[in-house]
Amino acid sequence: MKIVVPGGTGQVGTLLARTLCAAGHEVVVISRAGGGAGSRAVTWDGRNEGPWAAEIDGADAVINLAGRSVNCRYTATNKQAMMSSRVDSTRAVGQAIARATRPPRVWLQMSTATIYAHRFDAANDEATGRIGGDEPDVPAHWRFSVDIAHAWERAQAETATPATRKVAMRTAMVMTPARGGVFDVLLGLTRRGLGGPIAGGRQWMSWIHGRDFVRAISFLIERDDIVGPVNIAAPQPLPQREFMAALRAASGTRIGLPVTRWMAKVGAVFLRTDTELTFKSRRVVPGRLNDAGFSFDFPEWPAAARDLINSRREMR
Numbered sequence: 355m356k357i358v359v360p361g362g363t364g365q366v367g368t369l370l371a372r373t374l375c376a377a378g379h380e381v382v383v384i385s386r387a388g389g390g391a392g393s394r395a396v397t398w399d400g401r402n403e404g405p406w407a408a409e410i411d412g413a414d415a416v417i418n419l420a421g422r423s424v425n426c427r428y429t430a431t432n433k434q435a436m437m438s439s440r441v442d443s444t445r446a447v448g449q450a451i452a453r454a455t456r457p458p459r460v461w462l463q464m465s466t467a468t469i470y471a472h473r474f475d476a477a478n479d480e481a482t483g484r485i486g487g488d489e490p491d492v493p494a495h496w497r498f499s500v501d502i503a504h505a506w507e508r509a510q511a512e513t514a515t516p517a518t519r520k521v522a523m524r525t526a527m528v529m530t531p532a533r534g535g536v537f538d539v540l541l542g543l544t545r546r547g548l549g550g551p552i553a554g555g556r557q558w559m560s561w562i563h564g565r566d567f568v569r570a571i572s573f574l575i576e577r578d579d580i581v582g583p584v585n586i587a588a589p590q591p592l593p594q595r596e597f598m599a600a601l602r603a604a605s606g607t608r609i610g611l612p613v614t615r616w617m618a619k620v621g622a623v624f625l626r627t628d629t630e631l632t633f634k635s636r637r638v639v640p641g642r643l644n645d646a647g648f649s650f651d652f653p654e655w656p657a658a659a660r661d662l663i664n665s666r667r668e669m670r
Contacts, residue, residue, distance in 0.1 A: 355575075356413045358458070360384040360447055361400075361420025362393070365535045366528050366567065370417065373568045382409045385420075401442040407450035410458060415575050416518075417462045418447045421506075424631070428495060440506045448513030460519045460575055463510045467526040467560055467587055467638040469503035472496070474556060477591065479641030480524075480583050496634065507583070519581055521574055526587035526638055529658060530564035531665040541663070544601050550610035555595025558637035560587045563652035563661070570640075573648050580646060587638045590654045594632075597655060604659035 362371050362383035371381045371393040381393035384406050398406040400420055410416055420443035422435045444463060451457050470478035471486035478484060487500040507522045529537040543549050562570075570586050592600075602610050640648070652658035 355415060356380045356382070357415045357417060357575075358382045358384060358409050358413045359393070360398070360416070360418045360443060361464075362417075363387050364419065364423075365530055365532050366564070367419045369530055369532070369564050370419075370568050370571065374572075377572075382413075384409065398446075400439060401446060403446055403449055403453075407453070410447070410450045411454040412456045413458045415460045415462065416447060416451065416458050417464075417571060418444060419464045420444075420447075421464065424499065424502075428498060433498060437502055437505060440502060441509045444506060444509035445513065448510060448515065451515045451518050452513060457515060457517045459517070459578075460521065461510070461515060462521050462523055462571060462574055463507070465507050465522040465524045465583070466499070466503050467524045467585060467636055468499045468634070469507075469524060470636065470638055472557075472634045473637060474558065474635055477637045477639040478585075479639050480585055481641055483585075483638070492634070519578065521580060522583045523571075523574075523586045524583055524638070525567070526560035526562050526585075526591075526636065528564055528567045529561055529662055531662050531669060537662055540598075540601060541605060541666075544598065544605055544607050544610065547607070547609040547611055548613070549598045549602050549607060550612040551595035551598065552613045552632050555593055555598070555612075557594050557633060557635035558591050559594050559597045560591040560636045560638040561597075561655065561658075562586055562588045563650075563658045566650050566652055569651065570643060570648060573643070573646075577646060580642065584642045585638050585640045586643075587640050588650060588653055588655070588658070589639055589644060591637050591639065592655055600656040601659050604656065604663050 357374055357379050359367055359371055363385040371383055374381045375393055383393045384396050384398050396406045396409055398404055422439040451461055471484040472489050472492050487497045510520055527536050
């Protein structure tokens, strides 16, 4: 198959492109930078149609991963960049699909599991999950990440692509052994003795092993009956304190100092990130993938953590 991946130069996109190329597919990465991992690269500005759109005409699948990282301070400038990079790129991809003479049969669009409410009482699946944004007991600025998710998915849904199936991938944290990713950050903190509970550690963490993320995408490409939002998350989320305890065990680290709420707030300033990333309880489960018969290689975090650490050792 020919698979076009806008925004495919990040950590997750690089893993995806490398795996798809290894499986024998033709992969075209569309980005502001170059490509890599065996794929062919085409440039764009992430906003306007251009020569890159010709790659979509005749492709079998489009997987749009474009969007500025949310791991930053929520300043006005950064918030505008996070929103526009997602919405503008999605609209541009949608327009290219709509105008294609031979449109792709499927458009997988990145979204986020953060669209769901901060909660402790029950898990969020696609059918019964509670959408966030109006919780009475969370900081007002948390609504912004939910607004991004709504705008992101709306940009895809409002584009008329009658010949192309559309899937919004509500993705949890993707764990890979690569440098600079979320697992790399968490492991680094753990090895420094800082991998303890944050603000009590009750908040749920949803995640997915990078290998299962790629397998889920291949599964969704093939399943013509799946349309709309799909949670891309492992079936076993767990509270932050248990998540970090498993990571400490996998890395052979005995000490995990607890971090209070005020310490986390101070740390977020120095790390130039936002406390929502650590305080929000994200309890998301893959209802539609489970119902469709998808089998996870890593359904539970302890085994996933051990595999990721072993993979890092092999990379060295």
